[in-house]
Amino acid sequence: MGDAVPPLRPPYTKPPKGASPVHAPVLVAAVIDLTEVSRQGSYVDATAGAGGHTQALLDAGAARVLALDADPDAVARLRDRFNDDPRVSPVQANFRDLARVAPAHGFDRADGVIFDLGLSSDQLDDPSRGFSFQHDGPLDMRFDPNCGRPALDLVNHLPEPELAELLRRYGDERRAGRIARRIVQRRPMTSTAVLAATVKRAIPGRQRIHPATRTFQALRMAVNDELGALTAGLQAAHDLAAPDGRVAVIAFHSHEDRIVKHRFRAWAAAGTAEILTRSPLRADAAEVTANRRARSAKLRAARLTLTH
Numbered sequence: 001m002g003d004a005v006p007p008l009r010p011p012y013t014k015p016p017k018g019a020s021p022v023h024a025p026v027l028v029a030a031v032i033d034l035t036e037v038s039r040q041g042s043y044v045d046a047t048a049g050a051g052g053h054t055q056a057l058l059d060a061g062a063a064r065v066l067a068l069d070a071d072p073d074a075v076a077r078l079r080d081r082f083n084d085d086p087r088v089s090p091v092q093a094n095f096r097d098l099a100r101v102a103p104a105h106g107f108d109r110a111d112g113v114i115f116d117l118g119l120s121s122d123q124l125d126d127p128s129r130g131f132s133f134q135h136d137g138p139l140d141m142r143f144d145p146n147c148g149r150p151a152l153d154l155v156n157h158l159p160e161p162e163l164a165e166l167l168r169r170y171g172d173e174r175r176a177g178r179i180a181r182r183i184v185q186r187r188p189m190t191s192t193a194v195l196a197a198t199v200k201r202a203i204p205g206r207q208r209i210h211p212a213t214r215t216f217q218a219l220r221m222a223v224n225d226e227l228g229a230l231t232a233g234l235q236a237a238h239d240l241a242a243p244d245g246r247v248a249v250i251a252f253h254s255h256e257d258r259i260v261k262h263r264f265r266a267w268a269a270a271g272t273a274e275i276l277t278r279s280p281l282r283a284d285a286a287e288v289t290a291n292r293r294a295r296s297a298k299l300r301a302a303r304l305t306l307t308h
């Protein structure tokens with residue numbers, strides 16, 4: 001029997017303009033603690049999103065914050081939220097370009113750079129962005145919709161072995177081969193709902209998480225080259241940080257956390273940084289109960305020791 005795929009239903013709904021952000025920041029107190037925010041300090045929030053960590057930096061006394069996000073919608077909301085605050089500079093940019101972007105906005109040095117990786121609840125909840133298998137939407141998934149190839153290109157044009165490898169590498173998907181085969185048989189994938197239904201049919205039966213979870217995560221990571229951006233962004237943060245400056249990173253899955261751990265170790269071995277978190281800090285039970293996103297968050301921080 002053929003797959004009864006849901007019909008394509010554009011235009012996809014978008015939250016009303018000016019809707020308040022719903023993203024709840026994670027591990028805020030720990031990030032601020034490890035960053036040791038000082039009153040004259042300049043800070044970079046490399047993933048400003050809805051502005052929760054930026055606000056916490058300001059509340060802790062930061063003199064100024066460069067609030068970056070790759071997503072133009074997020075930056076528009078940041079401009080609204082911090083409208084009258086001369087301490088905040090919201091800028092639309094990818095943190096992989098931090099080495100160029102920070103000095104261009106008057107940040108030649110930073111006393112701290114924080115990264116809160118992945119996507120925000122505001123992005124996940126916006127069907128028009130295509131991040132979620134829970135809503136029908138276009139297969140986009142780009143943090144910056146003006147840059148790079150949308151997920152649609154990958155799912156409809158990658159050869160089957162490459163698609164399987166992508167799902168395996170970025171999603172740790174054990175059934176990558178079956179899923180890739182089914183996607184290729186059922187092409188074209190026209191929307192998130194069509195893709196989610198196709199994956200579900202490829203791996204039937206009861207599962208702990210929605211069967212399309214890993215496929216969507218893998219595609220998002222590939223579309224945005226998230227691991228490549230993280231590697232470049234960490235190096236830029238290292239080079240931008242003032243002596244005694246901090247780099248703090250919240251990661252949400254093992255690939256990201258491994259990159260952070262290895263970069264910090266390499267800095268420590270080279271004598272340019274001291275690792276402040278022997279093992280990653282996790283959210284406590286109360287935070288996880290209040291905010292499900294916090295359950296997989298891992299926070300690592302380093303203190304830069306070298307004068308550049």
Ligand SMILES: C[S@@+](CC[C@H](N)C(=O)[O-])C[C@H]1O[C@@H](n2cnc3c(N)ncnc32)[C@H](O)[C@@H]1O
Pocket residue numbers: 023024025026046047048049050051052053054068069070071074093094095096116117118119120143229230
């Ligand atoms: C988890 S959210 C950050 C939430 C934020 N800390 C807050 O308190 O609202 C991650 C944000 O990082 C952005 N992002 C992801 N990768 C990026 C990159 N390479 N460069 C810039 N922003 C990025 C996403 O667009 C998203 O808004």
